[in-house]
Amino acid sequence: MNRWIHFLLVTGLSALLALTPSQANTITSGEYSLEVSPAPDWATHETLQPLPAQLNNGPSHFRLVSRQVLVSPLTDHYFLEFAALAANHQGVKELSKLELTFNPAFESMKLHSLQVERNGVTSDRLAKARINIINQEPELVNDLFHGLATAVVVVPDLRVGDTLRYSYSLEGRNPVYGKQFGGYFQMGWEASVDLVNLGIINASGVPLQLKRHELPPATESTSKYGIEYHWRQTRVPRYSYEEGAPADVKWSPYVTFSSSDNWAAIVNWASGLYRFDNSPSPALTKYVNSVRAMGNQAKQIEEIVRFVQQEIRYFGIEMGQSSHVPHTPNQVFERRYGDCKDKANLMNFLLSNVGIESYPALVNTRSGRSLPEQQPSGVLFDHVINLVEFNGKHYWIDGTNHVQAQGLEQLTQPDFGYALVLRQGESALTAMPQSLPAVDSINVEQSLIASGYDSPVDMYVVSRYRGKEADRMRYQLQGVSTYDVEQHYLNYYAKLYPGIRLQEPVLIHDSKEGRNEILLREQYQIDNFWNVEGKNANFSMLAFKLTDFIQLPSVIQRTQPMAISGPVTVNHTIRVSLPQPVQVHVNGDDLIIDTPSLAYRSSELGRPGTLIRQHSLVLKQDRIPATESAEYFDALKKIDRDIYYTGTAEGDFTQPSNPGIDYLEQHLNTGNR
Incomplete structure (x- = not known):
């Protein structure tokens, strides 16, 4: 199945038959639970387009991709609905098992409908569907633990030529964002789609900031739910991703939205996460004193970088707010492990104690070069490094890079395109230096x-x-x-x-x-x-x-x-x-x-x-x-x-x-x- 549409289908769990409010119930599996309930009133429901004369040349033909979000002051509500036709045996295999991963620390999921259309007749599949909720960590292989839950729905009696249609909702926002919100919606994939619907309802109380790429302006209206922005497109063609293209290349239409219209707002929000108000532990104090005793500041920086990169093992426990809030220097020093933000925070603490200016810097490891094209938002970043200022020079240091040489002048400089430095008064992205062929x-x-x-x-x-x-x-x-x-x-x-x-x-x-x-x-x-x-x-x-x-x-x-x-x-x-x-x-x-x-x-x-x-x-x-x-x-x-x-x-x-x-x-x- 096309990887982009497949992502939408398998990460949008299955769902269930249309229910009245009195029919809402809960499915529990271990410590996790999902609610089965009617769709929210604010969401619109789309009618499937007639099948085209020529179907997609693949295992599945995609009939509907509908995503709608209502943003309120402190939480987000997503309603998602998908439909696809199983064109052959492989399509049946792929569509018969649906998966949804959500974060139970701050998200809840509601299933609304799971239906199969066969020869013009629609039937529900919820009663006989097998639903299990498991703890599945897709990034554990990369030493990251998020505490995620994955619901798996096995759809019964799906056959070649059937159309599977399902809908579900996600509700919640990581509390770390507070009133900040933002998101990204792709509007084209490596397969054609009969109908693509996108709706954004702003009930947050702050103006919605939008950026779009290769899309017409939204249809705007006002309802009792808020200010609404809608895009509805039929017969969306196939877009081609060319193998080898850089990750930051935008090869299909998209929409980004955010509560912020400038990078300074993101700096002000994120800077508050990187603090170390607690007094250092005796063990941490002893280490700081040993570094101070070196005297030479260049040697002090080299030792701190060496310690953070090589003696703090990379492992991230990013459950709930820990996805963005670093653990304290005391915790990281004692555990001897941490993720990128833990390492960056510890490095800042250590450098500040020997009089060296250092700042956390937010980057995107995959699409950092395209950050200037995006609407400013805290959700755009996936990594944290340090900007160290010493003797009039800037050094970009990645605390997770444990294979670097020792010595300031020997450190290779990471190039993620652009970085957002969390420094008071910072209001713009900073271009990172590119490598030189004479050096590498x-x-x-x-x-x-x-x-x-x-x-x-x-x-x-x-x-x-x-x-x-x-x-x-x-x-x-x-x-x-x-x-x-x-x-x-x-x-x-x-x-x-x-x-x-x-x-x-x-x-x-x-x-x-x-x-x-x-x-x-x-x-x-x-x-x-x-x-x-x-x-x-x-x-x-x-x-x-x-x-x-x-x-x-x-x-x-x-x-x-x-x-x-x-x-x-x-x-x-x-x-x-x-x-x-x-x-x-x-x-x-x-x-x-x-x-x-x-x-x-x-x-x-x-x-x-x-x-x-x-x-x-x-x-x-x-x-x-x-x-x-x-x-x-x-x-x-x-x-x-x-x-x-x-x-x-x-x-x-x-x-x-x-x-x-x-x-x-x-x-x-x-x-x-």
Whole structure:
């Protein structure tokens, strides 16, 4: 099923038959309960459109997506109604089990209707539906516990060609928001919908702030419930999300609403959450005193960042208001765990106690670049970091990033697009600094030393990862053993050299102090490297490290930007030392490419008996505009052809010598420097 519509269908539980007020009842499962009741008076009910001549080409045909919200001063009321036709067996399977996740700490759910239409006849399915409510934590795998409840409804007797229609309500607002409210409604998906209805009723007592994208103005009216805004669209077409597009790209229409018309209001609300009025515990006081004793403020900052990132385990208990209110520094210090806001609050407390200016900063990890396009609201953020000011510089520090190097100047700066700094007087978003390809880099030196044309060739690979690339490699290495690393690389090289075998254990050296670099040294032997034919010794080469950065996406003809793994510089140098001082020729020419998105250069150096082939790729940005994608993909194809090549050594191979041993002694042993 289409992932966007599927989200709406399975997160909107099922429901039930139309009830009179006297028929309201409660379904209880363990400590959770749901009320079965009639739909609220303020909600409108839609008539299904006649089925089109051509249904969606998929397991389900979506007939109705209706969402309505009534916002009052301290709570929100949502009424949701959906209808879909099961077009085949897979559609029956998907629609027969509906799920709804809600937060029982501040939300209640009411089920209103669950019906099946078959051959023009509608029947209710509530009486025979199986309903269970379970505690299901979708983000527990990410060490986040929300205390959520999931209601699962199994719909009986649903068949191919049936239309399932159901409605439900959610009521409540996290008390942490107080009178603040806001929301986001998508109005297009990767499947067409016969009828889409959206209604917003403002009974909050404050003006409603709206922003819309690729939608006409709402139809406005006033009723006894409040000021109403409605969008009603029929035959909504399919919208396409192009694989690889950045998460902040808005590829379909949407509406955002909020109680705030400026970012200052969000700052004023959120700033009050980050306070530490309690006196520090003896243990916390002891730690603060130990940091003060360091004297040097730069060292104090480094120690505090190290402590918060590496000694406070990332784990979030975000039940109720704890979704936004951080635990106290005392609690986090004692437990030795916390989520992003807990870490940010503790870091602020510690830095303030050594006289360093630090502020929490709200960010959106997925769509931060689009924040300026949204209506200001506290619901737009999903992460908290710190802005630290020291010696006239700004440092963005993510307390949850435990794989960073030590030292202020070695810390890689997170780039989430924009941040809202919780500082008194702040009234605008702050653009975060983008990465630089000169700082984030990978450098690979691959050397092949041949003592003869009928004996194994020694291959040495020295790889250096710096900046964010070092952070990424450090993150990958923490979850695997050295054996896993060795097997990964060995099997990768075996695709080109089937006769390869590991000669020495892989050396991994992590430089976290003074510089941010990870060094890997590998040593192999390759059988049958040469293919000798008369006076020609042929061989194959691949600048393998570049392959990770030049993969073509599945969608080539693009109307949306494409995210890439930049900014970054990747250098790969291949050196081949032959047994004799003979001439070496390769089938590739020097290549230079320079586009707005990337720069690439390959060149060949050498002397008799030695071949040096250098490749350098610079990705200048982290995304490619759709207008530049054709040029970018053309460049990738040229690079792909350039990094794989064959070579030929020409000469008399009857009396081999080995000048490569001296080269190995003099050059490769510098890998530890």
